[in-house]
Amino acid sequence: MEHVIPHAGRATIDDVARSAGVSTATVSRALRNHPNVAENTKRRVLEVVEQLHYVTNSNASRLASGHSHTIGLLSPLLTSWYTSEVVAGVEEVLALARFDLLIGTANPAARERIFCGDARFHQRTDGIVLVDVFCSEEGATKLAELELPVVVLGEQLKSVTSVSVDNVRGARLAACHLMELGHRKLAIVGGHAHLDVAHNVPTERLEGFASALSSASLQLQPQYVEDGDFTIEGGRSAMRRLLALSDPPTAVFLMSDEMAYGAMWALRDEGLQAGHDVSIVGFDDHPVAESVGLTTVRQPVREIGRIGARLMLDALEDGGAVHHHPVELTLVARATTGAPPTN
Amino acid sequence: MEHVIPHAGRATIDDVARSAGVSTATVSRALRNHPNVAENTKRRVLEVVEQLHYVTNSNASRLASGHSHTIGLLSPLLTSWYTSEVVAGVEEVLALARFDLLIGTANPAARERIFCGDARFHQRTDGIVLVDVFCSEEGATKLAELELPVVVLGEQLKSVTSVSVDNVRGARLAACHLMELGHRKLAIVGGHAHLDVAHNVPTERLEGFASALSSASLQLQPQYVEDGDFTIEGGRSAMRRLLALSDPPTAVFLMSDEMAYGAMWALRDEGLQAGHDVSIVGFDDHPVAESVGLTTVRQPVREIGRIGARLMLDALEDGGAVHHHPVELTLVARATTGAPPTN
DNA sequence: CTGAAAGCGCTTACAG
DNA sequence: CTGAAAGCGCTTACAG
Numbered sequence: 100m101e102h103v104i105p106h107a108g109r110a111t112i113d114d115v116a117r118s119a120g121v122s123t124a125t126v127s128r129a130l131r132n133h134p135n136v137a138e139n140t141k142r143r144v145l146e147v148v149e150q151l152h153y154v155t156n157s158n159a160s161r162l163a164s165g166h167s168h169t170i171g172l173l174s175p176l177l178t179s180w181y182t183s184e185v186v187a188g189v190e191e192v193l194a195l196a197r198f199d200l201l202i203g204t205a206n207p208a209a210r211e212r213i214f215c216g217d218a219r220f221h222q223r224t225d226g227i228v229l230v231d232v233f234c235s236e237e238g239a240t241k242l243a244e245l246e247l248p249v250v251v252l253g254e255q256l257k258s259v260t261s262v263s264v265d266n267v268r269g270a271r272l273a274a275c276h277l278m279e280l281g282h283r284k285l286a287i288v289g290g291h292a293h294l295d296v297a298h299n300v301p302t303e304r305l306e307g308f309a310s311a312l313s314s315a316s317l318q319l320q321p322q323y324v325e326d327g328d329f330t331i332e333g334g335r336s337a338m339r340r341l342l343a344l345s346d347p348p349t350a351v352f353l354m355s356d357e358m359a360y361g362a363m364w365a366l367r368d369e370g371l372q373a374g375h376d377v378s379i380v381g382f383d384d385h386p387v388a389e390s391v392g393l394t395t396v397r398q399p400v401r402e403i404g405r406i407g408a409r410l411m412l413d414a415l416e417d418g419g420a421v422h423h424h425p426v427e428l429t430l431v432a433r434a435t436t437g438a439p440p441t442n
Numbered sequence: 443m444e445h446v447i448p449h450a451g452r453a454t455i456d457d458v459a460r461s462a463g464v465s466t467a468t469v470s471r472a473l474r475n476h477p478n479v480a481e482n483t484k485r486r487v488l489e490v491v492e493q494l495h496y497v498t499n500s501n502a503s504r505l506a507s508g509h510s511h512t513i514g515l516l517s518p519l520l521t522s523w524y525t526s527e528v529v530a531g532v533e534e535v536l537a538l539a540r541f542d543l544l545i546g547t548a549n550p551a552a553r554e555r556i557f558c559g560d561a562r563f564h565q566r567t568d569g570i571v572l573v574d575v576f577c578s579e580e581g582a583t584k585l586a587e588l589e590l591p592v593v594v595l596g597e598q599l600k601s602v603t604s605v606s607v608d609n610v611r612g613a614r615l616a617a618c619h620l621m622e623l624g625h626r627k628l629a630i631v632g633g634h635a636h637l638d639v640a641h642n643v644p645t646e647r648l649e650g651f652a653s654a655l656s657s658a659s660l661q662l663q664p665q666y667v668e669d670g671d672f673t674i675e676g677g678r679s680a681m682r683r684l685l686a687l688s689d690p691p692t693a694v695f696l697m698s699d700e701m702a703y704g705a706m707w708a709l710r711d712e713g714l715q716a717g718h719d720v721s722i723v724g725f726d727d728h729p730v731a732e733s734v735g736l737t738t739v740r741q742p743v744r745e746i747g748r749i750g751a752r753l754m755l756d757a758l759e760d761g762g763a764v765h766h767h768p769v770e771l772t773l774v775a776r777a778t779t780g781a782p783p784t785n
Numbered sequence: 786c787t788g789a790a791a792g793c794g795c796t797t798a799c800a801g
Numbered sequence: 802c803t804g805a806a807a808g809c810g811c812t813t814a815c816a817g
Contacts, residue, residue: 505811
């Protein structure tokens with residue numbers, strides 16, 4: 100069925116050119132759908148390509164063209180559920196466009212460097228996607244000066260294309276849901292996440308939560324603000340501290356579902372029931388949330404990654420103008436929230 | 443502080459060579475710790491490299507050397523928790539060795555192709571890691587004929603280097619734990635996972651479970667064998683079906699923690715308590731397992747990835763002999779298992 | 786629409 | 802220990 104392959108190893112563009120009776124330039128053009136190639140020629144080339152199982156050597160192609168056809172992605176914590184999901188979304192879109200994804204951990208200690216372009220990505224990527232690397236407008240200004248397009252995920256920026264949820268609104272959704280159920284003693288659990296620098300997410304969610312209470316003439320009590328470190332263990336400890344208060348809250352909003360699992364754990368340890376004795380709201384809609392009946396503020400995490408990747412491809416195509424893409428949040432009410440206990 | 447960079451754009455090896463007063467060959471050698479370079483020369487080169495912020499263009503380097511310095515990883519389902527963890531482990535080790543990781547989805551429908559080398563990886567990888575692509579000895583034989591080193595994760599193979607847990611033993615651990623608690627009516631929930639082909643994992647776990655019962659003169663009842671599809675929803679449905687039996691089991695072993703979450707969900711829906719009314723054992727030790735008190739067979743998933751990557755690097759170094767690396771499983775007893783209800 | 790040729794930025798025998 | 806030079810496999814003005 101198949102013709103003999105001229106020599107061991109992979110066929111090169113020369114093999115194809117020779118076998119098709121054209122120049123390598125023509126093969127190159129035919130393969131990339133260059134407009135000025137006769138239909139006949141193209142067909143012949145494609146046949147030979149098939150026959151010889153020819154695959155372009157991407158290293159050679161990238162060296163010659165100066166385009167790496169690769170996007171770099173940097174995040175401080177690649178293994179969290181949130182980041183894995185975002186990466187999966189980015190990968191999905193990039194793969195369709197036949198772009199490679201090069202992933203690197205963004206050492207928070209070396210944040211400043213990131214804004215000047217990461218050395219690992221030098222000459223190797225056509226663009227950079229930043230996930231959860233809270234830049235603030237200051238870092239963004241530097242990023243905008245990079246010779247590469249940059250897309251930032253998780254934060255709304257002016258000088259650089261970004262995609263993010265409205266954290267203020269998300270926290271309001273949680274607070275309003277709880278207040279509608281009749282709660283008056285509301286607590287909030289956030290954290291510094293994995294960064295030591297100021298982090299927009301906890302700040303914005305705290306702000307939204309407090310402002311929702313204000314609108315209802317309530318005030319967020321300082322003892323009702325806890326740090327849960329964005330981990331299950333942290334959420335558990337935070338909940339324990341809240342339960343130990345002389346006047347514990349009747350409802351707790353945790354800024355991640357994982358912290359909420361920890362809070363539910365703490366409740367179980369005390370023989371208390373979430374949604375009955377204490378109401379719990381998380382944030383994310385993590386895959387396990389539904390099965391444990393967790394009420395949460397859902398964010399379409401994978402979609403955020405997809406959108407980010409598309410914006411990157413757009414930027415590569417037409418240099419695309421800088422803009423911000425907002426993503427919607429929705430409250431999903433489940434079993435962990437209910438009316439406060441009638442004491 | 444810094445010397446002027448000769449021209450716009452990145453410095454090339456020529457810039458470094460010129461500036462250090464040596465040939466590019468010497469720069470190349472100095473940079474890769476080639477033995478035959480005078481200490482003085484090397485120091486001078488490294489200084490200039492620093493000064494010019496020189497970074498090797500990997501496309502050029504790979505093209506010239508013929509080594510891609512990249513490992514390809516193929517898996518049918520990249521986004522599951524299990525696979526993400528494995529990938530994180532592989533990535534961790536590879537990054538230290540400054541190898542790139544190229545990730546691809548292994549379309550189960552095109553399994554056969556994988557064994558002949560994946561086209562996406564042609565000329566782009568120095569080796570291939572297969573995760574959860576159940577090959578069986580048949581596929582492995584073909585893999586062994588590839589010109590690249592291959593490491594298979596999740597299955598014990600003879601013709602190709604592999605790393606896997608002892609699934610038979612893992613299932614026995616679960617069964618013995620339940621029988622020691624006094625259970626006699628034991629059920630098992632498995633699934634076809636994401637593959638339609640025969641899959642060694644469910645088969646081996648079923649075998650181990652059944653054999654443990656046999657050793658205790660019990661027999662696994664056909665109505666106590668259910669399919670949970672390796673998803674939360676699937677585990678929930680399977681548990682519902684088991685509960686609907688005229689004589690339901692008092693203990694259920696689910697082949698993944700995610701299915702176990704589904705089972706716990708089903709119990710809660712019926713007002714039953716895991717560990718009291720029905721005992722539940724999972725498999726994995728997923729991050730959420732501890733917080734919901736799930737008894738489970740723990741497998742060190744990330745470590746499996748790390749080991750796989752190390753074996754790959756070894757194979758690249760010394761062509762390493764084919765061998766199998768076993769990984770230990772341990773039972774972690776928590777709240778979802780207890781004595782059967784005294785009816 | 787097509788080809789000859791230069792060039793992308795490295796690495797590596799080979800020679801000294 | 803070091804350098805001159807060929808070559809890795811493509812792409813892309815340039816010329817026709």
